[in-house]
Amino acid sequence: MVARTGEQYLSGLKDHRSVWVNGQRVTDVSSHPGFKGSLAGMAGYFDWQHVEQDECLIENETGDLVNVSHLIPRSREDLALRHKGLRALARYSVGMLGRTPDYVNVTFAGFAGQPSLWRAAGNEEGHDNLIAFQKEIAAKDLSLTHTIVHPIVDKRIPDYEGVNQQLALRKVGETKDSIIVNGARILATLGPFADELAVYPAHPVPEDQPEIALAFSVPMNAEGLKVLCRDHYTVDRNVFDAPFSSRFDEQDAFIIFDNVEIPKSRVFCDSNPAVFNTVMRRGWTGNIMQQTVIRALTKLEFAYDLASRMADVTGQNQRSDTTQMLGELWSFAELTRSALKAAEDGAFDYGDGTWICDERPFIALRPTMPGWMVRTNDILKLIGSHNLLATPAEADFEDETLKPLLAHYLRGADDANAKDRARLFRTAWDMAGSALGGRVELYERFYLASAARNYSLAHMMAQRTQDWQNVPDFWAATDKITEKYQLGR
Numbered sequence: 001m002v003a004r005t006g007e008q009y010l011s012g013l014k015d016h017r018s019v020w021v022n023g024q025r026v027t028d029v030s031s032h033p034g035f036k037g038s039l040a041g042m043a044g045y046f047d048w049q050h051v052e053q054d055e056c057l058i059e060n061e062t063g064d065l066v067n068v069s070h071l072i073p074r075s076r077e078d079l080a081l082r083h084k085g086l087r088a089l090a091r092y093s094v095g096m097l098g099r100t101p102d103y104v105n106v107t108f109a110g111f112a113g114q115p116s117l118w119r120a121a122g123n124e125e126g127h128d129n130l131i132a133f134q135k136e137i138a139a140k141d142l143s144l145t146h147t148i149v150h151p152i153v154d155k156r157i158p159d160y161e162g163v164n165q166q167l168a169l170r171k172v173g174e175t176k177d178s179i180i181v182n183g184a185r186i187l188a189t190l191g192p193f194a195d196e197l198a199v200y201p202a203h204p205v206p207e208d209q210p211e212i213a214l215a216f217s218v219p220m221n222a223e224g225l226k227v228l229c230r231d232h233y234t235v236d237r238n239v240f241d242a243p244f245s246s247r248f249d250e251q252d253a254f255i256i257f258d259n260v261e262i263p264k265s266r267v268f269c270d271s272n273p274a275v276f277n278t279v280m281r282r283g284w285t286g287n288i289m290q291q292t293v294i295r296a297l298t299k300l301e302f303a304y305d306l307a308s309r310m311a312d313v314t315g316q317n318q319r320s321d322t323t324q325m326l327g328e329l330w331s332f333a334e335l336t337r338s339a340l341k342a343a344e345d346g347a348f349d350y351g352d353g354t355w356i357c358d359e360r361p362f363i364a365l366r367p368t369m370p371g372w373m374v375r376t377n378d379i380l381k382l383i384g385s386h387n388l389l390a391t392p393a394e395a396d397f398e399d400e401t402l403k404p405l406l407a408h409y410l411r412g413a414d415d416a417n418a419k420d421r422a423r424l425f426r427t428a429w430d431m432a433g434s435a436l437g438g439r440v441e442l443y444e445r446f447y448l449a450s451a452a453r454n455y456s457l458a459h460m461m462a463q464r465t466q467d468w469q470n471v472p473d474f475w476a477a478t479d480k481i482t483e484k485y486q487l488g489r
């Protein structure tokens with residue numbers, strides 16, 4: 001058995017990493033009281049892969065069980081197998097956890113499946129390191145976070161010029177066994193709760209700045225690595241009162257590299273813009289978007305069921321305005337499912353024997369789906385209305401004085417149980433209106449990059465991949481065939 005349990009995951013966090021939250025230095029995140037709920041949620045994820053073992057775990061080449069997200073798809077059947085496992089993993093948090101370890105696992109499986117990209121331009125050593133590391137992730141069932149964007153101080157100037165260029169993560173030195181890096185990166189979701197931090201390409205870098213063309217992984221307890229957390233949104237409540245906020249704040253972090261030594265065995269691209277600027281161009285979108293779209297579909301389906309139950313319990317399920325919103329929610333889920341199916345059905349060998357989904361449906365979803373997620377929260381609030389704020393805590397139902405009063409005054413339509421009604425609306429509020437709900441909404445807006453940028457990229461891809469002649473073809477073909485019928489000329 002290789003796949004870890006929750007207890008094994010938690011024991012791996014006792015490594016004296018440098019984490020700050022609310023101005024407090026935390027050296028043992030596993031015992032910090034503020035992180036208790038989040039760690040329970042993450043430990044549950046590792047236990048879940050065993051509960052759902054038939055779908056979540058597969059045998060590797062040595063016969064050990066590893067998470068399905070480490071699979072390098074070599075056929076359409078492999079993609080279907082991975083789909084089934086990723087779907088089971090997403091069900092654990094109904095899609096509210098956006099950066100479970102399977103996200104970065106799938107990314108590295110995709111990297112390892114495209115060796116010709118990584119060993120180009122003299123990067124053979126970096127390629128070999130990457131292949132070995134991907135196997136190590138699977139063998140040790142490591143939890144990885146990633147950070148791929150450097151902070152921008154002044155948006156009036158290009159990303160890699162002036163003051164912005166000064167902040168970029170860069171190589172500043174080298175020893176026999178390591179490179180030394182300095183700078184900052186955002187935004188490491190799951191940062192304090194991961195085993196390793198991966199840095200890999202996002203936006204292209206200038207050819208004349210090779211020192212910032214880096215890809216590597218480093219343990220979270222590396223000397224000089226500083227993890228600065230945003231406000232933590234876990235609340236110390238039971239799962240009835242706060243089903244998401246009590247355990248699913250995956251915590252975002254700002255990362256500072258203060259002369260951090262990166263072992264050369266963990267370096268996948270060392271000051272090589274030719275590799276850095278090309279490895280993401282083939283297959284990355286089709287590979288990782290299978291995971292992220294499955295998560296999104298799981299969340300949208302949950303939201304539709306939640307909203308439908310809210311309409312039922314308040315007697316709104318026949319009102320035209322409510323049914324329109326419910327139909328809108330269903331449409332978001334169904335369009336997501338259809339795009340996922342089209343992408344998987346269109347999968348092919350992208351090279352090196354690795355099968356990856358057709359990117360085109362995913363490229364259309366990337367700028368569109370974030371708006372659906374924001375609208376989903378609006379619909380939950382509109383259907384819930386004031387009921388989202390009339391939600392007794394579970395403890396209220398245990399009070400002998402309150403219990404009969406709540407049963408009478410806060411029951412639902414058709415004699416729906418008052419306690420069930422309260423839990424329903426508490427779940428909706430925690431999803432769409434709580435502090436964590438607000439954070440997740442912001443995450444959904446931007447984790448795939450801005451919609452405007454993605455729409456522009458979609459247009460650019462469309463121009464590159466097809467010779468668009470629809471307009472002149474229409475003129476030429478239709479004008480010719482109808483010419484003889486132009487009477488009266």
